[in-house]
Amino acid sequence: MTLSIPANLTVSNSVPSSLDNGSQPPVSEAEMIQAVRTLLIGLGEDPDREGLVDTPKRMVKALKFLTQGYQQSVDELLNGAVFTEDVNEMVLVRDIDIFSSCEHHILPIIGRVHVAYIPNGKVIGLSKIARICEMYGRRLQVQERLTAQIADAIEGLLKPQGVAVVVEATHMCMVMRGVQKPGSWTVTSAMRGIFSEDARTRQEFMSLVRHNPQFH
Numbered sequence: 001m002t003l004s005i006p007a008n009l010t011v012s013n014s015v016p017s018s019l020d021n022g023s024q025p026p027v028s029e030a031e032m033i034q035a036v037r038t039l040l041i042g043l044g045e046d047p048d049r050e051g052l053v054d055t056p057k058r059m060v061k062a063l064k065f066l067t068q069g070y071q072q073s074v075d076e077l078l079n080g081a082v083f084t085e086d087v088n089e090m091v092l093v094r095d096i097d098i099f100s101s102c103e104h105h106i107l108p109i110i111g112r113v114h115v116a117y118i119p120n121g122k123v124i125g126l127s128k129i130a131r132i133c134e135m136y137g138r139r140l141q142v143q144e145r146l147t148a149q150i151a152d153a154i155e156g157l158l159k160p161q162g163v164a165v166v167v168e169a170t171h172m173c174m175v176m177r178g179v180q181k182p183g184s185w186t187v188t189s190a191m192r193g194i195f196s197e198d199a200r201t202r203q204e205f206m207s208l209v210r211h212n213p214q215f216h
């Protein structure tokens with residue numbers, strides 16, 4: 001049986017975007033392309049040379065792709081895939097690849113996400129967990145907020161006994177520039193409900209995340 005999600009369900013997203021009310025951004029694509037041309041000139045390049053002539057257009061297209069999560073909502077991607085199910089054991093989807101962009105430098109954050117929850121009468125389509133990670137990942141982020149938003153979304157949708165999210169990521173702003181520390185990984189977690197209250201449940205989650213699966 002499919003449960004319908006209340007139309008007024010909103011999932012907390014503590015960072016307001018100019019797109020939150022569903023409106024179009026207040027600059028045209030042509031203005032964005034012009035801005036990239038200006039950047040290229042500022043870098044000492046000639047935006048009219050053959051190799052760069054389409055670069056502003058391509059860069060705007062790429063950035064729009066990398067931030068397409070602004071155009072998406074949890075309700076939309078869920079497509080009603082919340083099901084009534086009488087189970088109360090942990091569900092874990094681990095090793096969800098994530099490509100996000102850091103909001104300070106607009107450089108890639110590359111990593112993986114592990115999401116677990118303990119149901120309370122409702123389960124969610126497994127792919128929707130990955131889609132939720134994808135939606136919040138495809139925005140300008142800090143890793144801590146990305147982690148919390150994923151946990152809050154699952155909690156808001158399912159009202160489960162608990163939710164646990166761990167994000168492990170490497171930040172290109174710490175690798176390619178700045179402090180230049182390739183090999184550094186940042187691990188963030190968000191624990192809700194029973195995962196924050198009960199150390200054994202949290203421990204079970206962490207050991208499942210660490211377990212080496214048989215199949216890759």
Ligand SMILES: Nc1nc2c(ncn2[C@@H]2O[C@H](COP(=O)(O)OP(=O)(O)OP(=O)(O)O)[C@@H](O)[C@H]2O)c(=O)[nH]1
Nearest residue numbers: 102103104105141142143144171173174177178179
């Ligand atoms: N907490 C947090 N910090 C981040 C994240 N991504 C980037 N940062 C940090 O944001 C900070 C911005 O610091 P600033 O001193 O304003 O910028 P900066 O001069 O470019 O800093 P450096 O990277 O140290 O060169 C840096 O310490 C980055 O490492 C993130 O996801 N979470």
Ligand SMILES: [Zn+2]
Nearest residue numbers: 102104105173
């Ligand atoms: Zn950064």
